[in-house]
Amino acid sequence: MKFIISGKNFEVTEGLRQAIEDKLGKLEKYFTEETSVIVTLEVEKERQKVEVTIPVKGSIIRSEQVSSDMYVSIDLVEEVIERQLRKYKSKLINKQKDSAYFQKSFIDYDFAQEDEEIVISREKKFDIKPLYPEDACVQMELLGHNFFVFNNAETGDVNVVYKRKGGTYGLIIPDND
Secondary structure, eight states, X not given: OEXXXXXXSSOOOXXXXXXXXXXXXXXXXXXXXXXXXXXXXXXXXXXXXXEEEXXXXXXXXXXXXXXXXHHHHHHHHHHHHXXXXXXXXXXXXXXXXXXXXXXXXXXXXXXXXXXXXOOOOOOOOOOOOEEOHHHHHHHHHHHTOSEEEXXXXXXXXXXXXXXXXXXXXXXXXXXXX
């Protein structure tokens, strides 16, 4: 695996770089040598955030963990990614049709006995009303939800607004190209 490590608001020390390579190096049993692992470290007051992104054909494997200690955040992010890989292995491999990013041992191993099945426990039907994104944010807040699906009055597309960390909002727009 190839590591691309960067820091926001600080310089990444050799000790942190080594800790990342040691801890995330455990994921080598899943990926090929050519796979890139993008690691971003960020420090904000008491928050030590580690964000790891692993682009593989057709998907992105990603985790972001925050704690008061950078080394703890590194440990947490590795555990989450490993759990994601085990849980969604069959979906990742099937989606790729080309398993060039993954080790043969990972592809061949059957995690079925360890997997938790995804269960959809509730379905909801509702009218999708035409709204402007700002109005959709207001509606989302009134409902007390952290996302809201709506028909964009400007474009006619189905969009999603969501609440981001830090109190800002995000807008998901379909790529119809």
